Amino acid sequence: MTGTTVAVALLALAAAATLVFLLRGGRRPSADVPPVMRPSFSDDQLERRVLERYMAWGLVLTGFFALFLPGYFLQESHRLNEETDSFFVESVVRGEETFTTFCAECHGAEGQGGAAPSPYGNESWPAPNLTTIAVRYEDNENIADIEEFVRTTIEQGRPGTPMPTWGAAYDGPLDDQQVTDIVNWILANQVADQAQPTAAAGQSxxxxxxxxxxxxxxxxxxxxxxxxxxxxxxxxxxxxxxxxxxxxxxxxxxxxxxxxxxxxxxxxxxxxxxxxxxxxxxxxxxxxxxxxxxxxxxxxxxx
Ligand code: HEC
Ligand code: HEC
Incomplete structure (x- = not known):
């Protein structure tokens, strides 16, 4: 980023210097003679030396732009990516805070899972581990897009279970940005371990x-x-x-x-x-x- 700023500053400086040089046109100012009557280049000079100088500078500038602009352009997507990355990181940080405030009491401080009171009696209702969502739903043919699934679940909740409705669109307390932040936090905190199906031999x-x-x-x-x-x-x-x-x-x-x-x-x-x-x-x-x-x-x- 600072590299670009320096390059742009240099470019501006070069442009200003060129402009001054061109406007002065190599004339020497003289106090008492009116501008029109001041000695200037002869036709001969104008057609050779001055013209060549103008053309040389034009060439230099063209060369400079020919190199600078594509270079700048090539850097652009990299710069955009960096911007997007930093937006994502900020969103994840906010998401963690929002998660701690609204979700941790059931899903655990790190989203590792916990329990909620059951709406139908005294037993508790498991609140799933949110750090294993990616692996758990990976090969689920019903779910094409895990991010979309997580967002929908958070926004709508699971009516009839303790999982509340959170999205403002469904009269929940969180706005779109807060939901996006939590989704980003959840996606950034996925772990890889995958439970294998168990035969649960000892259980009827x-x-x-x-x-x-x-x-x-x-x-x-x-x-x-x-x-x-x-x-x-x-x-x-x-x-x-x-x-x-x-x-x-x-x-x-x-x-x-x-x-x-x-x-x-x-x-x-x-x-x-x-x-x-x-x-x-x-x-x-x-x-x-x-x-x-x-x-x-x-x-x-x-x-
Ligand atoms: C009052 C307890 C409670 C709170 C608070 C809560 N949840 Fe849940 N959540 C649950 C329960 C219970 C389930 C499982 C529902 C079921 O049986 O299908 C669940 C399910 C989920 C699921 C689906 C998990 C899966 O594996 O299918 C996601 C995602 C989720 N919650 C995210 C959140 C987020 C994000 C918040 C905070 C904004 C939150 N929850 C707050 C209790 C809660
Ligand atoms: C989080 C709540 C929940 C849990 C836990 C759960 N189910 Fe279900 N089950 C549902 C819901 C909701 C439906 C209806 C889905 C729909 O709308 O089609 C359903 C549908 C079914 C159906 C199909 C019913 C029909 O005729 O269409 C069967 C069979 C079934 N469940 C068996 C089980 C068994 C066996 C278990 C335990 C291993 C289980 N369920 C655990 C919520 C649950």
Missing amino acids: GEQLFMANCAKCHGERLQGVVGPPLNDELERHTRKTILGILQNGIYVPTGTPMPPWQAGYTYEGARYTDGALRRIIDYVESRQTGGGSDEVVAATWRDR
Whole structure:
């Protein structure tokens, strides 16, 4: 940057000097003689020496611009990149502050994940680790653009879960810039470790269901923020259900069904087909044929 400033200053100086030189035209000022009558160049001089001098200077200037302008132009994209980088860094710094103020209480000071009070009872509801979003959603076919996904989730929240709505467009407390800052902070803080699917050998289908599914689908499969599952086998085959569990259902405008295999370790869990089949066994064993009238189910039906 200082290099450019010096170059521009030199250029301006050179231009000013040239102008003065040209205007003076090599004439010697003399006090008593009026300008028109002052001795000047002869025609001979004008056509040779002076003309050649003008042309030489013209050549020098042309050469200077021919080198300077492309050089300046080539530097331009580099300069722009530096500007953009510094904007990004400033945004990330602001994002961290905003995150600490609004999000850390649930997602942890470093975004490593934490817990929130459940809206449906005394148990807590896991708030996901936000530093593993990139790896978790990397191969999720429902999500094309992770940045867009993170932004949408923050702006809209996840209705029916403790994740609040933040975007001003949805009556949340944060303006677009604040959301962008947090998104930048989250993206700048992604770590690489990737949880492998676990067979969860020691756990029964019921235990897995209670640990992972009950908070959204209800302990009696009656439905909470997710739909009732007590008639699920009437609606879908086991094969379809396995696909749903593997990949989840991405609902851009609301609370998604988390994928339990395709890059979404909801509260760190990522299960093999075997473990998911045990969960389906349990769901199958609890079919009562039809949704329930329980009040908690209202959350799902109201959507
Ligand atoms: C009151 C607690 C709470 C607060 C405050 C909160 N969140 Fe969340 N957030 C959650 C919970 C709980 C979930 C998981 C919802 C679910 O079960 O799908 C979540 C989910 C998310 C997700 C999706 C993560 C994933 O892996 O799918 C993102 C991104 C997120 N929150 C960002 C934020 C940001 C940014 C803020 C601050 C502006 C914030 N949250 C504030 C509780 C909270
Ligand atoms: C964060 C809340 C949440 C969690 C946790 C969750 N689900 Fe879901 N689930 C949903 C939502 C919401 C839907 C409906 C998505 C939609 O709008 O299509 C759904 C849909 C489903 C469906 C498809 C229902 C249908 O008939 O369309 C099945 C099956 C299902 N979930 C099973 C499970 C199982 C099994 C678990 C645990 C391994 C689980 N879910 C964990 C929220 C959740």
